[in-house]
Amino acid sequence: xxxxxxxxxxxxxxxxxxxxxxxxxxxxxxxxxxxxxxxxxxxxxxxxxxxxxxxxxxxxxxxxxxxxxxxxxxxxxxxxxxxxxxxxxxxxxxxxxxxxxxxxxxxxxxxxxxxxxxxxxxxxxxxxxxxxxxxxxxxxxxxxxxxxxxxxxxxxxxxxxxxxxxxxxxxxxxxxxxxxxxxxxxxxxxxxxxxxxxxxxxxxxxxxxxxxxxxxxxxxxxxxxxxxxxxxxxxxxxxxxxxxxxxxxxxxxxxxxxxxxxxxxxxxxxxxxxxxxxxxxxxxxxxxx
Amino acid sequence: xxxxxxxxxxxxxxxxxxxxxxxxxxxxxxxxxxxxxxxxxxxxxxxxxxxxxxxxxxxxxxxxxxxxxxxxxxxxxxxxxxxxxxxxxxxxxxxxxxxxxxxxxxxxxxxxxxxxxxxxxxxxxxxxxxxxxxxxxxxxxxxxxxxxxxxxxxxxxxxxxxxxxxxxxxxxxxxxxxxxxxxxxxxxxxxxxxxxxxxxxxxxxxxxxxxxxxxxxxxxxxxxxxxxxxxxxxxxxxxxxxxxxxxxxxxxxxxxxxxxxxxxxxxxxxxxxxxxxxxxxxxxxxxxxxxxxxxxxxxxxxxxxxxxxxxxxxxxxxxxxxxxxxxxxxxxxxxxxxxxxxxxxxxxxxxxxxxxxx
Numbered sequence: 301x302x303x304x305x306x307x308x309x310x311x312x313x314x315x316x317x318x319x320x321x322x323x324x325x326x327x328x329x330x331x332x333x334x335x336x337x338x339x340x341x342x343x344x345x346x347x348x349x350x351x352x353x354x355x356x357x358x359x360x361x362x363x364x365x366x367x368x369x370x371x372x373x374x375x376x377x378x379x380x381x382x383x384x385x386x387x388x389x390x391x392x393x394x395x396x397x398x399x400x401x402x403x404x405x406x407x408x409x410x411x412x413x414x415x416x417x418x419x420x421x422x423x424x425x426x427x428x429x430x431x432x433x434x435x436x437x438x439x440x441x442x443x444x445x446x447x448x449x450x451x452x453x454x455x456x457x458x459x460x461x462x463x464x465x466x467x468x469x470x471x472x473x474x475x476x477x478x479x480x481x482x483x484x485x486x487x488x489x490x491x492x493x494x495x496x497x498x499x500x501x502x503x504x505x506x507x508x509x510x511x512x513x514x515x516x517x518x519x520x521x522x523x524x525x526x527x528x529x530x531x532x533x534x535x536x537x538x539x540x541x542x543x544x545x546x547x548x549x550x551x552x553x554x555x556x557x558x559x560x561x562x563x564x565x566x567x568x569x570x571x572x573x574x575x576x577x578x579x580x581x582x583x584x585x586x587x588x589x
Numbered sequence: 590x591x592x593x594x595x596x597x598x599x600x601x602x603x604x605x606x607x608x609x610x611x612x613x614x615x616x617x618x619x620x621x622x623x624x625x626x627x628x629x630x631x632x633x634x635x636x637x638x639x640x641x642x643x644x645x646x647x648x649x650x651x652x653x654x655x656x657x658x659x660x661x662x663x664x665x666x667x668x669x670x671x672x673x674x675x676x677x678x679x680x681x682x683x684x685x686x687x688x689x690x691x692x693x694x695x696x697x698x699x700x701x702x703x704x705x706x707x708x709x710x711x712x713x714x715x716x717x718x719x720x721x722x723x724x725x726x727x728x729x730x731x732x733x734x735x736x737x738x739x740x741x742x743x744x745x746x747x748x749x750x751x752x753x754x755x756x757x758x759x760x761x762x763x764x765x766x767x768x769x770x771x772x773x774x775x776x777x778x779x780x781x782x783x784x785x786x787x788x789x790x791x792x793x794x795x796x797x798x799x800x801x802x803x804x805x806x807x808x809x810x811x812x813x814x815x816x817x818x819x820x821x822x823x824x825x826x827x828x829x830x831x832x833x834x835x836x837x838x839x840x841x842x843x844x845x846x847x848x849x850x851x852x853x854x855x856x857x858x859x860x861x862x863x864x865x866x867x868x869x870x871x872x873x874x875x876x877x878x879x880x881x882x883x884x885x886x887x888x889x890x891x892x893x894x895x896x897x898x899x900x901x902x903x904x905x906x907x908x909x910x911x912x913x914x915x916x917x918x919x920x921x922x923x924x925x926x927x928x929x930x931x932x933x934x935x936x937x938x939x940x941x942x943x944x945x946x947x
Contacts (some may be wrong), residue, residue, distance in 0.1 A: 447947065
């Protein structure tokens with residue numbers, strides 16, 4: 301059997317699964333997004349005509365605001381997650397005691413297996429009206445039912461989810477970083493802070509970018525966190541999609557919002573990756589010249 | 590130095606995933622094996638589910654797989670649609686507007702007195718019908734939706750206008766349009782000269798309410814309502830009798846017959862048998878048992894709705910008992926067909942005009 305045939309045969313199962321579970325359902329959603337929805341029905345009729353109306357309504361300023369809100373929460377929470385996770389990941393990676401290191405890694409891996417619902421309701425109990433809501437809101441001088449407080453709790457919810465993932469993502473990057481580089485810079489007179497800023501941080505940028513993109517993607521698709529902690533005031537695009545599919549049965553509109561979100565998210569993720577890669581190549585060119 | 594490498598992580602993930610897959614693999618086969626002698630029933634959360642489970646256990650002709658509604662009554666529709674013509678349900682508990690959606694899709698089995706003899710004790714006008722007059726649902730209870738406040742409410746609510754009072758900052762739990770088919774906004778509209786066919790004054794009222802900061806939470810599920818009121822997070826809301834009965838952590842007061850602008854809307858809840866069911870006979874039999882005189886009396890006592898079985902003796906639900914004059918003044922009979930068709934545009938209006946103000 302030729303190599304090409306073997307390659308095709310080996311790729312076939314994966315390709316079939318990809319086609320059956322990703323490509324075809326996605327094509328179905330794309331088709332539905334262009335269908336006309338007759339109010340009162342459940343989804344579009346089989347012979348519903350094609351229309352652009354479902355996409356046109358997304359251009360309403362209110363909907364653009366939902367997209368902007370989702371991205372705002374995504375960027376903000378991902379940045380905070382990385383800032384918090386990086387020192388944690390660094391200290392775990394450089395931990396001298398293997399026992400403590402394993403314990404810490406086990407803790408963060410274990411956190412990832414904790415159900416999102418459990419995390420969310422734990423936060424609601426802790427920072428809701430039965431917990432420290434009045435205390436914390438008093439400290440911040442806001443009402444526990446105010447939008448600011450609600451947004452804050454949503455960010456807490458996202459961080460609860462993102463920090464363990466960021467720590468695990470960054471661990472690999474930091475472990476691959478040769479500690480002798482830091483030692484060398486300190487031997488040459490650099491302070492600890494300067495060594496980290498000029499050596500650790502730049503060398504970890506690919507890992508930081510990976511962690512950011514993972515966090516950002518998870519934020520964009522977060523559903524339970526804004527639904528429970530957002531009190532119906534903070535709605536992500538995923539909540540709009542859910543409402544259309546599950547509560548109103550307007551599948552065409554829900555599909556249009558989902559496809560738009562998919563396209564915007566892909567552009568954002570590829571855009572960020574391209575920008576960082578471009579920055580790196582400029583840096584390399586600067587060094588070599 | 591031992592490292593936790595990517596390879597280790599992937600290995601752990603693959604092992605975990607494989608273990609999960611192995612535990613889940615038999616599920617479809619088990620499901621098929623059980624299908625022949627098991628009824629699959631969709632039911633509301635407490636207190637309804639506990640009541641129905643007890644009644645089904647007494648009935649005892651088949652085991653029952655219970656599925657809970659997640660959100661408003663309409664949330665079951667996409668699940669049925671996605672799996673049609675083989676949805677995994679035989680019998681579904683729902684209410685007036687959802688019956689109409691299901692009838693429109695032609696999903697419901699016609700019911701006759703032969704299938705459900707106890708329907709002879711139910712007023713015929715309460716039985717949902719299709720365009721040809723065929724009976725399509727088996728009503729169990731009749732109930733109302735109304736505003737209510739709890740003992741923790743900072744003010745006594747005497748009129749719907751009181752919802753705008755500054756003392757209620759953050760105290761109102763507002764159901765989103767998918768709950769109660771948006772009747773809460775219909776009532777706001779009626780208070781300002783509109784009705785279910787002219788909601789404009791209601792939207793204006795709701796904008797004022799949203800801007801006032803009095804809406805502390807928006808509920809998307811009935812569980813939100815119970816939890817929020819029980820914990821004292823909010824103290825005023827719009828709910829139905831079933832929810833009112835489920836509020837145990839705090840004393841709640843239904844605001845019916847209080848003021849002519851605090852209206853109550855009436856609806857019917859009950860069972861439908863899906864055309865796709867492989868256990869129609871058993872499903873009808875269970876529904877029939879559920880609406881018997883004895884079960885209806887227990888339904889009234891345990892769930893707090895008024896049973897539609899004429900023979901059932903019910904506990905006094907004074908706040909839902911209206912004289913003909915009171916019906917004129919306080920009760921609204923919704924056009925659920927109209928509401929169901931408007932729900933999509935109302936939900937979008939809610940997202941576009943109200944949520945940004947909250």
